[in-house]
Amino acid sequence: MTSKPGEPRPQTASHIVELPEAVKNQIAAGEVVERPASVVKELVENALDAGAHEIRIDLEEGGVKLVRVIDDGCGMGPEDLLMAFCPHATSKLREVADLDHIASLGFRGEALASIGSVSRASIVSRTTDEAMGHRIENRGGEIGPVLEAGGARGTTIEIRDLFYNTPARRRFLKRTQTELARVLDVVQRLALAQLEAGFVVTHDGKRVYDVERTMDLAGRVRRTFGADLADSLVAVSGVDGTVRVEGLLAPPRFARRDTSRQMWFLNGRPLRDKVLVRVLKQAFHGFQVEARHPVAFLSLSMDPALVDVNVHPTKSEVRFREDRRLFSFLVAVLRRALSEADLATPGEDLLRTAWRRSEREAPQGYLPNPGALEPLRGGTVDPGSFRAREGTAAASERDLLVPAAGPRAPGVGETSGTFDVAGALGAAGEWGAQDAFEGPYLQIANTYLLRRLPDGFEIIDQHALHERLTFEGLKRQVEEGQVEVQRRLIPDLVELSRAEVKAVEAQLEALSASGIELSVFSPTTIAVQGLPALLRRPDPEAIVRDAVAALERTGKAPRPFELVEEVLHSAACRSSVMAGDPLTQDEIRALLSRASVLESDQTCPHGRPTRVRFRLADLEKAFHRR
Numbered sequence: 001m002t003s004k005p006g007e008p009r010p011q012t013a014s015h016i017v018e019l020p021e022a023v024k025n026q027i028a029a030g031e032v033v034e035r036p037a038s039v040v041k042e043l044v045e046n047a048l049d050a051g052a053h054e055i056r057i058d059l060e061e062g063g064v065k066l067v068r069v070i071d072d073g074c075g076m077g078p079e080d081l082l083m084a085f086c087p088h089a090t091s092k093l094r095e096v097a098d099l100d101h102i103a104s105l106g107f108r109g110e111a112l113a114s115i116g117s118v119s120r121a122s123i124v125s126r127t128t129d130e131a132m133g134h135r136i137e138n139r140g141g142e143i144g145p146v147l148e149a150g151g152a153r154g155t156t157i158e159i160r161d162l163f164y165n166t167p168a169r170r171r172f173l174k175r176t177q178t179e180l181a182r183v184l185d186v187v188q189r190l191a192l193a194q195l196e197a198g199f200v201v202t203h204d205g206k207r208v209y210d211v212e213r214t215m216d217l218a219g220r221v222r223r224t225f226g227a228d229l230a231d232s233l234v235a236v237s238g239v240d241g242t243v244r245v246e247g248l249l250a251p252p253r254f255a256r257r258d259t260s261r262q263m264w265f266l267n268g269r270p271l272r273d274k275v276l277v278r279v280l281k282q283a284f285h286g287f288q289v290e291a292r293h294p295v296a297f298l299s300l301s302m303d304p305a306l307v308d309v310n311v312h313p314t315k316s317e318v319r320f321r322e323d324r325r326l327f328s329f330l331v332a333v334l335r336r337a338l339s340e341a342d343l344a345t346p347g348e349d350l351l352r353t354a355w356r357r358s359e360r361e362a363p364q365g366y367l368p369n370p371g372a373l374e375p376l377r378g379g380t381v382d383p384g385s386f387r388a389r390e391g392t393a394a395a396s397e398r399d400l401l402v403p404a405a406g407p408r409a410p411g412v413g414e415t416s417g418t419f420d421v422a423g424a425l426g427a428a429g430e431w432g433a434q435d436a437f438e439g440p441y442l443q444i445a446n447t448y449l450l451r452r453l454p455d456g457f458e459i460i461d462q463h464a465l466h467e468r469l470t471f472e473g474l475k476r477q478v479e480e481g482q483v484e485v486q487r488r489l490i491p492d493l494v495e496l497s498r499a500e501v502k503a504v505e506a507q508l509e510a511l512s513a514s515g516i517e518l519s520v521f522s523p524t525t526i527a528v529q530g531l532p533a534l535l536r537r538p539d540p541e542a543i544v545r546d547a548v549a550a551l552e553r554t555g556k557a558p559r560p561f562e563l564v565e566e567v568l569h570s571a572a573c574r575s576s577v578m579a580g581d582p583l584t585q586d587e588i589r590a591l592l593s594r595a596s597v598l599e600s601d602q603t604c605p606h607g608r609p610t611r612v613r614f615r616l617a618d619l620e621k622a623f624h625r626r
């Protein structure tokens, strides 16, 4: 009934008419059904209200094309099916007084009617005592008859083509991935709230989320948000009269900019509530930076008469009847849990910051060389002072590592009070000499070395570093064709097969070029005459067996360098300072100073890092100073 402005309205009996049922429902749908996620929320809540233990949610195109929820709940008989799509039809509420103590998730009797009016919907359901199931359809508000159908006990609801008949609504939908993310958020919250039920979500045929029915809250948090968070959670539990709180708190370092990981559940219903946001803020007061929001998963159970859930159509806001008392009870419980928890930030977090930083600063996998430090200028810390000094150390490195020539670096196990670091480093200068090698060093578990740096500190794996040192030394000697060999006083005998002895025999020369001096002792025995002097505590048998394996793999005369890579690699590892060797300050100093002139001392020959460095910036982050 349109009329242009200023024109008299056409004469009819009444201007005000009652809207057709379908239009009413579409308008009501505006409150409840905004997007696929709201459909999923209503349907899953219905399944939970029906006592379901296993709930499966199949989605297509983020739920816009299809939302299918399958449950093993109580099901609906044909009479209930007939009513299911009718507005304000519910089995959960009978009279006004019931509104005061709502224990179910739904109660308004609106959802199915609303959803059905803006989609092509169908329900197939069977109760326990029925032999047959039944089916009903709703095409955009046109409800069909109840028909017999097959089906297991429980209910399957399909919602296809959401908003197909309300294009204006449909335009507000976002990209598939966005809608899917919102659906998952809804399901995850329900899965964390309802610990009695298992959930499976598929999207376009692929499983995208699941929690087993038997999983507890911590297990579900782990599945949903990862082990890092789950392993750090602090348990909370408290009772005040009929009110009970139970759940998990994350230490302050997990706090976020938003409240999206504050999950409160009231009698199994996920809820957002400003009062509860304040509870957490108050509880963490003094434990963390104010601007951040802590992470928590907390379940409240209380007599439904103590809350009003009928405040908002989506029922995610509530009104507590005794909110002051509740507030102080909750704050006290949470603060107690926090003060008993171990809140120290694990070094792992620090590591992550450090790695993130080094990835950002060194996009092509460049690792700054920590050994040779630039001099400190003008008493201030130059943030760039850890950049590698290319080339300058190469000459002295040779001297240091070939024991036969030049000023020899002290080996591990020797004492070096007089080693001239500054000299060995050439241009590196005073500061590097002082800080890099003077210590004091802390040895932890006879394995890790800790040393101060001008803008932070460093932890070194002594075994990995020594392994690199030995390996680099061997490599250089092999390249220069003069491997220093330690001859065995009594040759070690290694038993091999005839074929293996033959193979070794054919390559005696190549092996000797790598410092592995062998001879044939019998058709099945190899004698080890000498091994590279750089290997401390070598294991002759292991070296021979590795060499045999390398020969078998290459099948031809290996180049000496290949032997170093294949055989001496492992030998360097076995012979190096093992994790567990106690080292003196001087030995540590010697190890570090020798390593500092290597081209590469950031990883052991197998690629494990030799050191982890923390800058002041990392520490500042860890301590929330920035």
Ligand code: ADP
Pocket: 042, 046, 047, 050, 071, 073, 074, 075, 076, 080, 084, 089, 090, 091, 092, 105, 106, 107, 108, 109, 110, 111, 112, 113, 155
């Ligand atoms: P409400 O949940 O507020 O009662 P709904 O429109 O969501 O309203 O559902 C209407 C009624 O349909 C419910 O009260 C319930 O009796 C029935 N129903 C809906 N879904 C299911 C289901 N999955 N299993 C059993 N009954 C259901």
Ligand code: MG
Pocket: 042, 045, 046, 105, 106, 107, 109, 111, 112
């Ligand atoms: Mg409902």
